[in-house]
Amino acid sequence: MSAVRFDLDAPRAGPSPPVAPMRWWGWGSDAQAAQLSPTALALLRERLGLDGARVDAPVRITDVALSEPNLPPATLAALRTCVGEAHVHTDRLARISHAAGRSYPDLVRLRSGAVEHPPDAVVMPGSADEVAQLLSLASAEGIAVVPFGGGTSVVGGVEPLRGRFDVVISLDLRRLSSLREVDERSRLAHVEAGILGPALERALAERGFALGHYPQSFEYSTVGGWVAARSAGQASSGVGRIDDLLAGVDLATPTGTISLPALPPNAAGPDLRRLVLGSEGVLGAITSCTLRIRPRPQARHAEAWSLPSFEAGCAALRQLAQRRCLPDVARLSDEQETDVSLTLASNTTAVAWLRRYLRLRGQRRPCLVVTIYEGEGDEVAWRRARCRRALRAHGGVPLGAAPARSWERERFRGPYLRDELLDRGVLVETLETATTWSRLGELYGAVREALRTALATPSSEPVVMCHVSHLYETGASLYFTFLAPVAPDERLQRWAQAKRAACDAIVAHGGTISHHHGVGRDHRDWLVHEDGERSLDALRALKRELDPQGVMNPGKLLPDE
Template identity: 60%
Template sequence: MMRWWGWGEDGHDEPLPPGAQALLRAEVGELGPRRDHVALDDVALPEARLPAELRERLVAIVGAEHLRDDRITRVRHAAGRGYADLVRLRAGTLAGAPDAVAFPASAEQVAALLRACSEARVAVVPFGGGTSVVGGVEPLRGDCAAVLTLSLARLDKLVAVDAASLTATFEAGMLGPALEDALREHGLTLGHFPQSFEHSTVGGWVATRSAGQASTGYGRIDALVVGLRAVTPSGEIATRTLPASAAGPSLRELLVGSEGALGVIVEVTLRVRPRPAVRRYEAFSLPSFEAGADAFRALVQAGAAPDVSRLSDEQETRVSLALAGGDTLQAKALRGYLSARGHARPCLSICGWEGASEHDVRARRTAAVRVLRAHGAVALGTGIGGAWEHGRYHAPYLRDELLAHGVLVETLETAATWSGLGALYDAVGAAIDGALRERGTAPVVWCHVSHLYRAGASLYFTFAARQQEGAELEQWHAAKAAANDAIVAHGGTLSHHHAIGRDHAAWLPGEVGPLGVALLRAAKATLDPVGVMNPGKLLDPAPLPGAPAA
């Protein structure tokens, strides 16, 4: 379980390197004095309002020890880990909290809980690892009498492995490390490694259409789902585990990405692979972001893309080098070497290959390097690539450290076709920059390509600025709204892998159209007729924190 006020677990935090501090001072101004989070006892919690009669019924379903409303449990389940969540958690000013948290141990208990809450008109928020960065697990009541968070932590088992079909079935509450440990005993891997891997669950991945850092090679989670079981207030839906089907529109596709708004995913069958024997991660420099994008397009369209294919723009490369110790002799020598090779403003690329043998990895690498060099790439070896692999889950801890120094730091991601990628990149970056400069808090904005497709790629933006003291959420909302407006206007998707949640819901009609929203609402009306499932997310958005009054 993550610490209640921030990301992950204690013992992984590190002070900002001097190079990073110097870069931030130059870009956003002096860092503020360190401000720690409030004590748990100082977090303002609303009084629990779960009706007594419903409480008795829920206790009868899961047992008294598995229905909790103590302070730490309510706070731990009161928010995800987006920027707005962390600002409120650290300040102790939560907008709300679940009235209770239930921990069912089976799909049957989940069904009984949903029936009871639907009859009592109490909202239900499914909760996996709590890592949502788009408000996806915020305990909103909507027009319900109370809100129950439904934790899937006890549904955490590997159910079955079909070695002949290369599939495995998992309960939805299984965390990433436990999933890989269980598959390792069978010589298998899922290969799904989002940045939240250590603290997120298989059900959360499927409910949000997650993408892992090696998804260019292994596939996004939606490409790996071959069957699932979901419990809704109206009953259970179990899709058959089949390699393919033409039996009408896919119910599986309707439930994948449904974000708990239709029901609770309790079990998933996924494609798995033999565990790779060889992994090779290395770095390359490209002369510009445009040249790097052209190289990546050529790689994926030639069928030669590495399993991990990551390209940082010039600004992200500069930030990454600063975080790695930009003032060291080694870093200065690297910059001098690249400048001499014509890379005055280099773009760092991380490429990773995984395979059954050295021969397999070497052959795939050779094909990819041939394309990269044709686009001006300079090989930087395995040192930087290995360092990236070692620290691939560390960035959220850095965000906590920046927040402690009064720095707004947020991420957002989108995707577009290759023909529209450049315009989308320019528009979103300019929108974020403009919105924050208007508030007197000039930002630094950086971006990377993280996933490749034959038709296009994703863009993952990060931005940092000095917090606008006393208006932290209004500042964040201004940047978020400007970015979403730019994404919709330039034909991108509102989310490539973070999902819609609360943060993007108001913009969903701009992507799927009014009739598309009506179709989703019709599905919700069938599966959740009372409207208790995860109110304010995906559909019928609740106002965002920091949004101007209507």
């Protein structure tokens, strides 16, 4: 058979999923918590002037200042009628765990117990019909609705801002978590929007397929969230971004449901799927998606290289992108990120030998390149051979598989380590952008300098690192990570200064305000520089048509919301 159907029961019976998929104040669970190594603590002392002592810790959940839910009895009863009494949560844990995403300011506020915008309720519908009923009710009664996904937004995209509404609810779709259909002949999978990344990959693997979309939030983010925020995924050079993987989508709006089927490329007017991609919940709630899948890769190869400079590495990757011959994963770290990565490596003897070897090869400030190839054996070998020639031609030195495999093991640990750094008084945040190859070096230098200037003090310099991880024929992304010491009473102010400086530099030097994190609340004021007022007017007009009362995710994406 070319199609297999299963898990079609809806609405679901039984309890809601746990209301706190992650620690309410941080990332992941206590069982997965990361610890800073002695070398990491030494780095904090040497480069940031911090002694590594724990100076901050999350308050107890009982000490969080939480307002009472503003839910009139008639509103609460109506919500329960839509989804069932067991699936409307107003308890402390549910409301706090849905009160923010996972950006630096989100975590600062959560850890200090300052929950500024808790939802009045967390609502978990069990079917697309229940979502439609809920949005119709919200529009009629003036209830703000904030689609939550997995809650991993780092740009303020899921904070339940109520705007002009008296009641705001967080819409959690994790009960919509089935792989509904696999069309093996067409290589399409129809999935519900609330399914988490690991669950989707496991279900596809049982049938010999894979999606291959791995954002750093993979463990806790949902398919609907990927589409709403236009996620990229670490293997974007191979399988593509979520833009490339989305074939069809269902969007529930306050005025009705938009169903866009999975069809091959066509000329039937504008592609409305592109309006759903990146819509961030302001038009409606994504309830299901049809995704392009592939057979599970039969061959896999990982290897690392060292390039003599960031500029040389970018030139090599540009050549590969424009020849349309790339690894599935291609990640180039600049000199600072490479140095920090080598400093933190556990095998200090091997790293010392490697540094000496690279100096002998003329690389005193090397840049690490990680490459990973997947697919059929012959095809992987062909791509690898062409990529190796290009990397060698730009001064690349092969380092073997070990550094690439180490990166694979550690690639999802960053958010866990951030919690540990916050404990020790470190301002640690990321931001990303992208531009054309002709402006990449200019943008890289401008954003680095903006962050350095915004965060430097007379007694300390920030650590500002960058890597390229998404490649295109016309350009590439830049992903910055920055660390700085900060006093407890200056954390949000210093973050805002750095964010403003970096975003201003991005728009001034030809970058996009977001390559894959989305716009949310934090980037919305810069969107006009990228899209222009008339484009935003058109988006506002679409929102008025689909959401005439403006109840969907107030305060996000559109600058005047």
